[in-house]
Amino acid sequence: MSDNPLIRTFFNGDVIADTFPRLLAEGIWNTLLIAFLSILVGVVIGLVGAMLLLSTRWWVRLPARMYVDVFRGLPVVVTIMVVGVGLPAAGFRPFGRDAFGYAVLAVGIISGAYLTEIFRSGIQSVDTGQMQAARSLGMSYLSAMRLVIVPQGIRRILPAMGGQFVKDVKESSLVYVLGLSVGSRDLFFIAQEEVARTYNSSPLIAVGICYLAITIPLTYGVNRLDRRLREGPGQGPAPSGDAADPAGPTDPDLAVVSGGVK
Amino acid sequence: MITIENLHKSYGPIEVLRGVDLQIAKGETVSVIGASGSGKSTLLKCVNLMERPTSGRIVFDGLTITDPGVKVDALRARIGMVFQHFNLFPHMSVLDNVAVALVNVRKMPRTRAKETALKQLAGVGLDHLAGQRPGRLSGGQQQRVAIARALAMEPDVMLFDEATSALDPELVKGVLAIMKDLATSGMTMLVVTHEMGFSREASDRVVFMDGGVVAEAGPPAQIFESPHHPRLQRFLSQIL
Numbered sequence: 001m002s003d004n005p006l007i008r009t010f011f012n013g014d015v016i017a018d019t020f021p022r023l024l025a026e027g028i029w030n031t032l033l034i035a036f037l038s039i040l041v042g043v044v045i046g047l048v049g050a051m052l053l054l055s056t057r058w059w060v061r062l063p064a065r066m067y068v069d070v071f072r073g074l075p076v077v078v079t080i081m082v083v084g085v086g087l088p089a090a091g092f093r094p095f096g097r098d099a100f101g102y103a104v105l106a107v108g109i110i111s112g113a114y115l116t117e118i119f120r121s122g123i124q125s126v127d128t129g130q131m132q133a134a135r136s137l138g139m140s141y142l143s144a145m146r147l148v149i150v151p152q153g154i155r156r157i158l159p160a161m162g163g164q165f166v167k168d169v170k171e172s173s174l175v176y177v178l179g180l181s182v183g184s185r186d187l188f189f190i191a192q193e194e195v196a197r198t199y200n201s202s203p204l205i206a207v208g209i210c211y212l213a214i215t216i217p218l219t220y221g222v223n224r225l226d227r228r229l230r231e232g233p234g235q236g237p238a239p240s241g242d243a244a245d246p247a248g249p250t251d252p253d254l255a256v257v258s259g260g261v262k
Numbered sequence: 263m264i265t266i267e268n269l270h271k272s273y274g275p276i277e278v279l280r281g282v283d284l285q286i287a288k289g290e291t292v293s294v295i296g297a298s299g300s301g302k303s304t305l306l307k308c309v310n311l312m313e314r315p316t317s318g319r320i321v322f323d324g325l326t327i328t329d330p331g332v333k334v335d336a337l338r339a340r341i342g343m344v345f346q347h348f349n350l351f352p353h354m355s356v357l358d359n360v361a362v363a364l365v366n367v368r369k370m371p372r373t374r375a376k377e378t379a380l381k382q383l384a385g386v387g388l389d390h391l392a393g394q395r396p397g398r399l400s401g402g403q404q405q406r407v408a409i410a411r412a413l414a415m416e417p418d419v420m421l422f423d424e425a426t427s428a429l430d431p432e433l434v435k436g437v438l439a440i441m442k443d444l445a446t447s448g449m450t451m452l453v454v455t456h457e458m459g460f461s462r463e464a465s466d467r468v469v470f471m472d473g474g475v476v477a478e479a480g481p482p483a484q485i486f487e488s489p490h491h492p493r494l495q496r497f498l499s500q501i502l
Contacts, residue, residue, distance in 0.1 A: 133349035133408075136310060137363035137415060138339030147362060151353050 008200075015202035019194050023210050027187035032214065034104055034186055035169040041108025042168065046115025051145070053120045064116065071113035076171050080106040084178040100184045103175035111168045118160045122153030155229045162222030166215045173211070187211065263288040263419065263450050264309060269318035271304055278304045280474035281318070286419075286452060291445040293461035293482075294454045296471035297497060302454040305471070306421050309452060310341040323418060339367050342412030346424040348404040350396035350411070356383065357392035360411045368415065382410040386440055402433030409440055420444065422453040438464075458502060462486055470494045 052064035071079060083106035084099055095101025126149050134144035154161075173188035180189050191207035264286040271279040278301045286292050294302045307313040309320060311327060311334050320328050327337055350359050360379035364370040370378065383389040386406040388399075396404055405425060412420060422441065426434045438457060442464045445451055455461060461468050461482060468485040470478045470493075478491040486502075489495050 127349075129345060129347055129349040130351065132312060133343075133345060133351070134363075135335075136312060136338055136341075136343040136345075137411070138335045138337075138367040139363060140335050143366050147366060148351055152351075155353075 010201050010205055012200055012202040015194075015198050015200045016206045018198075019191065019203040019206040022190055022194065023187055023206060026183070026185055027190040027207075028210055028214075030100075030180070030184055031169070031172055031186040031188075031210075034100070034107065034172040034175060035165075035214075037104040038107035038111055038168050038172060039165055041104065042111025042115050042164070045108065045112025046119045047150075049112060049116030050119035050123055053116060054123060068113045068116050071110050072117075074110075076110055077174050077177060079110055080174055080177060082106075083109065084175070098184065099175070099178035099180050103172070103178055103180070103186075107168055107172050107175065110171065111164060114164050114167075115161070118157050118164060119153070121160075122157035123149055124153075125156050126152045155226075158222060158226045158229065162219060162226075165222070166218055169214050169218065170211065263290075263323060264452070265319075265321040266305075266309075267319040267321075269305070269308060269320065270316045271301075271308060271313060272316045278474055279308070279315070279318075282471075282474070282476055284469060284476060284479070286450060288450055289448045290467065291449075291451040291453065291465045293465040293468045294452065294471060295456070295458070295461055295468060295497075296477075300471040301474040302471050303423055306343075306423050306452060306454050309419075309421060310338050310343055312343075335367070339363075339415055340418050342415060342417035342420040344405070344408050344412055344420070344422045344425045346427050348396075348401070348408045348428075350404055350408055352395065352397055354395075355392065356388065356394050356396060356399070356407050359396060359407060360414050363411070364414055379410075379414055382414040383407070385413070386410045400433060401429045402436050405429065405433075405437045406440060409437070409444075413444075419450045419452065422451065422455065424454055424456065426455070426457055456501070458486070458498075470497070472497075 049064045049067065052060050053068070055061050080103070084102035087093070087102065088097065095105070123145075130148050130152065131144055134148040135141070139147070172186060175186060176189040176192060180186060185193075187207050187210050191203040194203035195201060264284075266282055266284040269279050269282040270277065280301075282301070282305055284292075284305075294305065296302050304313055308315045309322070311332075315328055318328065319326060322337065322341075325332065325337075350356075351362070354362060357376060357379050360382055361372075361375040364375035364378055365372055368375075380389055380392055383392055386409055388403055388406055388410070391399060391403065391407075396407065399407065409425075425441065426437050429437065434457070438460050441451075441453070441460065445464045451465075453460070453465065463482075465482055467479060468482050469476055470485065470489075470491065472491070472493045478485065478489065478494050485494070486498065489498055
């Protein structure tokens with residue numbers, strides 16, 4: 001054991017080694033579950049919110065605008081306390097007395113506020129002619145959104161979305177303020193217990209490594225998906241079928257233009 | 263097939279259509295010509311309710327489509343539209359561009375939709391590019407795919423909104439050839455165009471719009487050889 005106080009307090013190998021199994025056995029799954037469910041809630045809210053924000057009627061836009069402004073403007077911990085402590089205290093208990101459901105709801109509501117704006121910008125980035133073309137074929141507004149607008153918009157907002165998902169994973173740590181019960185404790189909650197139990201800060205290093213093990217692959221995974229979609233199929237070398245085209249070079253209209261033409 | 267009566271359309275204080283009257287018989291090809299800002303495109307977009315008329319009446323195949331409560335999507339499925347900028351869906355293959363509405367709107371099984379789409383693409387000579395993304399096609403090819411996409415729905419009427427205006431000159435011919443074939447085959451067509459050659463050769467009637475009204479209408483020979491309206495005379499002298 002080193003005598004250096006910095007190493008003893010923060011990089012204490014014994015404490016770190018002792019903490020990891022506890023984090024990996026329970027905390028990491030609960031953190032992943034809270035984050036995943038929150039993102040799900042956030043995406044659903046975000047899609048609906050974005051469509052409301054894009055309405056031509058002001059009274060449809062207003063509630064969405066207020067929701068976005070409030071939950072992007074509030075500190076995360078305030079929202080978590082209001083949802084996780086305030087709502088049950090007021091008699092609104094859709095998830096009973098266990099804090100887990102409220103934790104998911106709180107992080108999801110915050111995520112939804114950011115994703116509403118992200119999705120709105122993605123939808124607006126798609127050329128208006130796309131909606132016109134889809135509607136002119138007889139598609140409903142929702143079908144056109146689902147088949148034509150959202151798939152195109154989502155490619156442009158993938159980096160922003162990935163960033164939001166990373167943020168959701170990190171912010172899920174703040175649900176510790178709700179006091180999670182044994183079995184549903186997240187990474188940070190366990191780390192904090194260990195800090196108190198060992199009088200040592202090394203569990204924070206261990207938990208930090210766990211968060212990075214989630215967030216860094218997530219970031220790179222989204223980046224890879226982004227690249228794959230950008231270079232998607234049909235963007236490769238010229239089609240082989242073109243050479244067999246009898247009209248081929250004589251008809252200028254049949255010549256495939258090299259490079260992407262918009 | 264289509265009867266337009268006293269059609270008005272305003273955007274705020276700007277009145278774009280000021281009482282248009284026009285009838286299009288089944289199988290007829292009508293060209294709409296006129297200077298930009300004369301209301302041609304707006305008129306076209308009113309026919310499939312992409313724009314809501316401010317007042318007036320449009321009757322399509324016995325159905326007054328300007329009445330409230332008309333099923334807009336069902337109406338549009340019967341009216342094909344081709345746009346100036348093609349508006350193909352860039353994230354789908356050429357084949358899926360043509361097939362997507364067959365599945366989503368016509369409720370066709372996927373495999374049959376793709377067969378139908380491939381047949382339509384063959385009709386415009388592009389079935390060999392079915393697997394490509396639209397971005398790899400030339401403008402002329404893209405517009406032919408867009409025509410195939412509209413035709414696949416087996417519409418009763420086809421609307422063309424300056425379908426060749428965004429094309430390089432050498433690509434215009436191929437698209438016009440398809441439009442002429444379509445006109446000869448008995449399709450009812452309303453064509454907003456700057457291609458006077460097409461209006462003259464392929465349309466049954468030419469409509470000259472000016473200031474949001476139909477200023478003069480008649481068979482191509484009359485419009486191009488002996489125009490009465492002074493604005494039409496000036497318009498023709500400027501472009502021919």
